[in-house]
Amino acid sequence: FFKRAAIATLIGGIAAGIGIKAFAQGGGCGWHRGGFAAGPLDPAQVDEHVDRMLKHLYVEIDVTEEQKQKLAPIVKQAAKDLLPLRERIREARGKALELLTQDSVDRTAIEALRAEHLQLAEQASRRVAQSLADAAEVLTPAQRKELAARVEKYRRGWGHG
Incomplete structure (x- = not known):
């Protein structure tokens, strides 16, 4: 389990550039000011962020050239793949605010939005799990x-242990 958690944290950290970690934990890595559903992200910025994170990973765990290529x-x-999910979550956040500021509470619409949010979370979770494996x-x-x-060392530094 611990190895899976470490790999999950690695992929989660890398994906944090597009907000998946923020989605799961309410914070972010690299774009933490606005969280998961902050303004639009430039795919080129995301790619640069991923490259920086990978370079750190390569040094920290002594990755071979062949492993880098994979x-x-x-x-x-x-x-x-996760970037479009981020945009959909951003849109859902706007819908939620709109629903909650109406004169009357539309429980059916709120429930539909909740179900949509869970579906998006499931899609993101499935994609992250695939990447982890x-x-x-x-x-x-x-x-x-x-x-x-x-x-584990960094996790303690983030106030989680």
Whole structure:
């Protein structure tokens, strides 16, 4: 479980550039001022953010050139796939505010919005899980252990432990 959590945190951290971590935890990494549904993100900025995060990862867990060639497409495609979900969550936030400021409370509309939000969360979770498995297959057991140790160290620094 711990290895999976470390890989999940890695992918979550990388995807944080597009807000998935903010979606799950209410904060963000890199774009934390506005959270998950802040203004639109430029895909080029997201790509730059992912590149920076990958460079740090490569050094921290001693990734080979072959692993770099495999990891980068996994992470970049996940970020690309998650970006539209971020926009849909942003739109849902606007709908929620609109519903809650109406003269009368429309419980049916609120419930429909809640269900939509859960569907989006499920899609994001499924995509992240796929990326986790793909990335885990690229890393060696020793690298996954090193990553887990680093994640735990940073996690404590973030006030989670």
